[in-house]
Amino acid sequence: MATMPISEFSVPDEVTELLNISPRVSAGDVVYFYNGARVGGASSSTANVRVTSGERGAATKVEVTSESPEGRLLIVQLYGNLLGTRQSKESFLVPCRHEYRVRGKAEVVEIHMAINDIAFNIENESYFDIAVGGSVTYGQAFWVGDEAKVNNKIQSRLPERATFNGLTLNVGASLIHNEVDVDLAGQNSECQLRSLLLATRQQRIETVSNVRHLSGESKSEQLIKSVVNDRARVAFTGHVQIASGAQKSNARQLSQSLLLSREGEAVTKPQLDVGADDVAATHGATVGQLDEAQLFYLMSRGLNRADARHALAIAYQRDVFEQMTGGFVKNIMERIHARLPAELSADSSRSEGVVRP
């Protein structure tokens, strides 16, 4: 397959426009990659970025070290073939590992975007090494395309008093498989995981999370929201394990799915394994359609059915962002969310997916 030489690559205007729209993002906080190779950005970043391999086809390792009390970084991984040829059936693999070592407090966003719709596989690993008392706010977005397949792994082991606050956004691909592993290894460690999964056409998004409470007074909170349109399918399996020594831990998990079509499918499997007796653990799952009373209310004010359905589907997604701390991450993630194509949350013409009273 012919791809444009890296040296001639320049970041497309749509991408810079998408990111520069936020006044919180300064050029010094952004690092760009194209098909796994670094193509520019960040000289003045508060985080120290080291890329150890950039050969095409070989795994890229991005090491980020943040010693500062307020480190922040935006990593933009772009994928594509600038010739845009789709004649070739060849698909290529872009493996990448991000290693984040955080000593203080860091805000990191990792955006994976396709700049054209060609077949490729993304193998991503994002690994967090957080120091005692350290804190990470992390946003990760996959916005690829129908031809792409993503295998994504997020791993973190939290020592004493460390916090991990993650927000992930998936916009369909032919398949996105996420594996999220968090070990709450130290006393008083805490993680929040929020995911917004948007699937349309025949896309599949699968997420498996493993949250292990290994020490006492640790806290986990998960909110997984999906919007499923057309014939798409979203599946979530959430394992929460509380070890015998992890007394006074608190684990919460909530999975909510909004079905916008009759053919869409959402599957949730919560799995609790509680080995300690003095803990609080809850899980909940809902699969629903748009609320008829809300729909009528909006329409009675002049919004047509499609606009009213769209407004409600967008409103449903809001709370993933609302409780997010960390202005840098929240701001970028909200901007991306606001730029997503309307069809993701739109009226599916084959559907009358509403719950009648």
Place this chain on the structure above:
Amino acid sequence: MLKISRLNAQVDGKDVLRDLSLEVKAGEVHAIMGPNGSGKSTLSKIIAGYPGYSVLSGDIQYEINGRYQSLLDMEPDVRAKEGVFLAFQYPVEVPGVSNLAFLRMAFNSICRYQGAPEMNEDKFRKFVEDKLKIVEMSPDFLERGVNAGFSGGEKKRNEILQMAVLQPRLAILDETDSGLDIDALRVVANGVNRLRSPDRAIVLITHYQRLLNFIVPDHVHVLAHGRIVQSGGRELAMELEKNGYNAYL
């Protein structure tokens, strides 16, 4: 402006409106009073186009550009765009959609339909802030989710705010007085009175005469068992206050 003729309607297989007829002219204020379960709310929702109710026979004719047309075939949003407005008895909470964004979406979709220019955010905010005064609401309400976490009184004020912004030709106020204390009732009633106009018809649906001390109607109707059993002037409301609905049950 509105001609309802021999309307028969069912909710969950039960007859709720039976041969109901009513005519409302532009500039008039009508009060429809009746005991619980008489069909008051059903009537208001059917006029606005609530999808759960089935009309068996009869018609609701509404004047559009001098010609009467049936409302029954129109989607709820088209009715709204033609100037029909329902102030809900229980305004619906829509968290995640800001009040201001919602009002602007509604306002602009009506403008688009009527061929009027739409308003940008800045201009619209000023326009709405002016309307807030009508119902003595603080601008903070504009940033909050639609009715989300609003008190009963705030929700009712918000309905009248929407009416002030959308400027309907036919406004139906379903139990707008319910759940309001006397001060809130005065604010809401003043708001409605300021929206009285020769081009606008207002239908007040209420259980109690109290509201009519503040918004004085031209006509009063008693609704019982799904039909209008008595019509008169203001004095009819006084009589109901004194004697109750027993005579009509």
